[in-house]
Amino acid sequence: MIELVATAESTIQAKALLAAGVDTLYIGEERFGLRLPNAFTREEIAELTEWAHRHNKQIRVAVNAIMHNDMIKDVIPYLAFLEEIGVDSITVGDPGVIHLLRTKGISLPYQYDAQTLVTSSNQINFWAKRGAIGAVLARELTAVELKEIAAQVTVPVEVLVYGATCIHQSKRNLLKNYFGFVEQAYATEKERGLFISEPKNKDTHYSIYEDLHGTHIFATNDISLMDKLGELAEAGLTQWKLDGIFTKGDDFVSIAKLFVEAKEAITSEKYTEDLYEKLAMQLKTFHPAERGLDEGFYEKDPSEIQ
Amino acid sequence: MRIITKKPEVLAPAGTLEKLKTAIRYGADAVYIGGNAYGLRSRAGNFTYDEMREGVAFANEHHAKVYVAANMVTHEGDAKGAGEFFRTLRDIGIHAVIVSDPALIEICATEAEGLPIHLSTQASATNYETLNFWKAEGLERVVLGREVSMAEIKEIREKTEVEIETFIHGAMCISYSGRCTLSNHMSNRDANRGGCSQSCRWKYGLFDMDLPDERHSLLAGDPEEAFSMSAVDLSMIHHIPDLVENGIDSLKIEGRMKSIHYVSTVSSVYRAAIDAYCADPDHYEFQQEWEDELWKVAQRDLATGFYYGTPTEDEQLFGDKRKIPAYTFVGQVLAYDEATQMATIQQRNNFGVGDEIEFYGPGFRHFTQTIENLWDEKGVPIERAKSAMMTIQMKVEQPVKPFDMMRKKKAEKKLEMEVKQQLA
Numbered sequence: 001m002i003e004l005v006a007t008a009e010s011t012i013q014a015k016a017l018l019a020a021g022v023d024t025l026y027i028g029e030e031r032f033g034l035r036l037p038n039a040f041t042r043e044e045i046a047e048l049t050e051w052a053h054r055h056n057k058q059i060r061v062a063v064n065a066i067m068h069n070d071m072i073k074d075v076i077p078y079l080a081f082l083e084e085i086g087v088d089s090i091t092v093g094d095p096g097v098i099h100l101l102r103t104k105g106i107s108l109p110y111q112y113d114a115q116t117l118v119t120s121s122n123q124i125n126f127w128a129k130r131g132a133i134g135a136v137l138a139r140e141l142t143a144v145e146l147k148e149i150a151a152q153v154t155v156p157v158e159v160l161v162y163g164a165t166c167i168h169q170s171k172r173n174l175l176k177n178y179f180g181f182v183e184q185a186y187a188t189e190k191e192r193g194l195f196i197s198e199p200k201n202k203d204t205h206y207s208i209y210e211d212l213h214g215t216h217i218f219a220t221n222d223i224s225l226m227d228k229l230g231e232l233a234e235a236g237l238t239q240w241k242l243d244g245i246f247t248k249g250d251d252f253v254s255i256a257k258l259f260v261e262a263k264e265a266i267t268s269e270k271y272t273e274d275l276y277e278k279l280a281m282q283l284k285t286f287h288p289a290e291r292g293l294d295e296g297f298y299e300k301d302p303s304e305i306q
Numbered sequence: 307m308r309i310i311t312k313k314p315e316v317l318a319p320a321g322t323l324e325k326l327k328t329a330i331r332y333g334a335d336a337v338y339i340g341g342n343a344y345g346l347r348s349r350a351g352n353f354t355y356d357e358m359r360e361g362v363a364f365a366n367e368h369h370a371k372v373y374v375a376a377n378m379v380t381h382e383g384d385a386k387g388a389g390e391f392f393r394t395l396r397d398i399g400i401h402a403v404i405v406s407d408p409a410l411i412e413i414c415a416t417e418a419e420g421l422p423i424h425l426s427t428q429a430s431a432t433n434y435e436t437l438n439f440w441k442a443e444g445l446e447r448v449v450l451g452r453e454v455s456m457a458e459i460k461e462i463r464e465k466t467e468v469e470i471e472t473f474i475h476g477a478m479c480i481s482y483s484g485r486c487t488l489s490n491h492m493s494n495r496d497a498n499r500g501g502c503s504q505s506c507r508w509k510y511g512l513f514d515m516d517l518p519d520e521r522h523s524l525l526a527g528d529p530e531e532a533f534s535m536s537a538v539d540l541s542m543i544h545h546i547p548d549l550v551e552n553g554i555d556s557l558k559i560e561g562r563m564k565s566i567h568y569v570s571t572v573s574s575v576y577r578a579a580i581d582a583y584c585a586d587p588d589h590y591e592f593q594q595e596w597e598d599e600l601w602k603v604a605q606r607d608l609a610t611g612f613y614y615g616t617p618t619e620d621e622q623l624f625g626d627k628r629k630i631p632a633y634t635f636v637g638q639v640l641a642y643d644e645a646t647q648m649a650t651i652q653q654r655n656n657f658g659v660g661d662e663i664e665f666y667g668p669g670f671r672h673f674t675q676t677i678e679n680l681w682d683e684k685g686v687p688i689e690r691a692k693s694a695m696m697t698i699q700m701k702v703e704q705p706v707k708p709f710d711m712m713r714k715k716k717a718e719k720k721l722e723m724e725v726k727q728q729l730a
Binding site: 066067068069071072094095096097098099100103115116117119120121122123126127138139140141145148149152165167168169170171172173174176177178180181182183184186192193194195196197198199202206208214217219220289290297300302304305306 | 379380381382383384385406407408409411412413429430431432433434435436437438439440442451453454458461462480481482484485486487488490491492494495496498501506508509510511512513514515518519524525526527531532533534535537612616617618619622624625
């Protein structure tokens with residue numbers, strides 16, 4: 001059973017994504033969730049949860065931030081709220097939150113999501129033994145590794161099939177610090193569309209922005225595994241994440257529809273070379289023009305990476 | 307008079323057996339080393355089991371401890387053999403392992419029972435509930451993320467019982483440790499498996515999109531300053547009272563790749579400062595010579611990291627670099643004859659008659675003198691000690707002891723930062 005999980009930027013887009021055939025919405029507050037397209041208020045989360053459940057869909061809430069003491073205090077009522085409105089699951093990357101769920105008796109299923117640190121089946125099984133219902137795989141895994149992991153894990157694992165990859169999170173305000181040094185007053189939030197380029201590779205485009213959690217940097221190309229969906233499904237990798245942090249509005253919904261079409265074709269065993277070529281072509285027309293697309297680490301040889 | 311009997315541990319890096327012994331002689335209560343597997347410093351000197359045995363024996367004689375860093379984030383297959391590795395460490399008498407990967411933690415806990423586990427900073431533990439989680443898992447100690455402030459440490463101490471270790475000196479990851487794969491993406495080197503290519507220290511272009519398809523550079527300054535994430539190093543020498551009073555169990559010095567000159571100097575300074583504070587906390591006075599000593603081995607400017615607030619542009623490496631005197635490690639004392647005031651010295655770098663040199667030793671002893679005469683092994687007068695590791699003799703103005711070190715001021719070096727005093 002393939003599950004399509006998608007981020008959302010607004011209630012309107014969220015409903016459009018569900019209508020398009022997305023199974024699970026991934027939303028949350030900025031304070032506790034990392035790198036979401038937009039923050040949702042608690043009222044909106046409650047409303048969407050009800051809406052989703054009415055349509056037999058699921059809500060997963062991002063609680064995957066690296067928590068400092070003050071956040072630990074404030075996350076307790078948030079978790080209680082999420083339990084009360086009956087969200088289906090949360091993501092968690094900080095073991096402190098897992099400890100809270102246990103000691104406060106909050107029953108919220110959690111998917112382990114510590115980003116770059118989730119790289120082997122033994123790790124995932126460790127968290128599964130401690131209550132995790134699944135895990136989000138690091139983006140730096142190759143196809144060989146993904147398949148080995150899938151064969152060994154005791155819970156489902158999620159793979160990013162479309163969207164941006166975060167490759168650096170600093171608590172420092174790296175942009176504000178730079179602009180402060182050169183005495184320029186530029187905004188540094190996501191909407192500003194800032195990016196950096198490598199010294200030796202000047203055409204690269206690493207998106208960078210600041211928020212409550214510090215500075216975030218993204219890979220030069222976004223990921224599309226449209227061509228690999230059949231392979232993923234065959235390996236038992238059937239939780240697919242679509243991340244719309246840099247793909248706005250209707251374009252993201254249109255891209256989601258392509259993945260829904262692919263999912264249905266695979267489920268009914270009608271997925272052909274021609275179809276995925278067509279879908280991959282269509283995807284490019286909805287993908288932001290200034291952002292590159294590739295398959296990330298998927299086709300790399302694990303031994304290439306030292 | 308108030309005395310503090312529960313002193314925090316001074317924990318020093320040791321890339322080799324020689325550095326391990328040096329760190330302990332110069333006051334470290336514990337050292338951390340790498341094994342041949344599962345570590346994060348694939349290019350640092352790593353210890354064989356035999357070297358570990360010798361290191362542990364030496365440490366035990368000096369009432370010190372040896373920890374092994376096995377802080378890699380494993381991929382499929384990487385954890386193979388880890389059970390035997392941890393059992394061997396335990397049987398050698400290693401005092402604890404420093405681990406961040408939960409798979410390795412589980413293997414260690416189940417297959418090498420009795421070997422204490424410390425959570426590596428690589429796991430970015432930043433709150434008390436995380437520490438409580440790991441305590442419940444049976445860990446002995448948690449190394450905090452470098453992003454934790456002093457106020458947060460105080461609260462963590464109050465709300466947890468597990469041991470706390472924090473970094474007090476050395477280079478810092480720019481990201482939350484473990485949450486950076488710049489190196490993986492830019493150099494095909496896995497930052498979490500010992501391959502970090504330090505991409506955060508590079509110089510980058512910075513742009514926005516003015517028009518579709520057109521990049522607009524935002525670099526500014528005269529001369530133009532590149533965008534970089536690179537930051538100054540950490541030093542907490544001015545804040546020993548805070549570190550001790552907040553109940554931190556272990557104070558860690560970064561740098562398994564650093565020289566014995568560095569390791570001896572930094573260990574010695576923190577040993578002196580912590581001893582001075584604990585002996586009489588109410589009349590403690592900061593000694594400028596401690597800081598002066600640290601500058602002799604500094605590679606970048608120094609600041610207090612996240613302890614007292616999020617670092618600003620003043621703690622990034624932008625602009626002109628400051629120049630400070632550089633010191634070269636030139637020799638180590640092998641023997642000393644009190645009657646003749648003659649020292650026997652093993653050469654480590656070129657020095658000679660007329661050079662002003664400085665001797666320093668454990669217990670924060672140091673003095674400078676000019677070399678007037680030098681003799682080689684056979685007692686023949688020489689002008690310069692040019693051959694690597696040669697043994698020479700010279701007359702010294704104050705008593706020295708075996709394992710004292712000799713350094714020489716050389717031309718100024720540029721620190722990686724503009725003129726600014728960041729420490730206080």
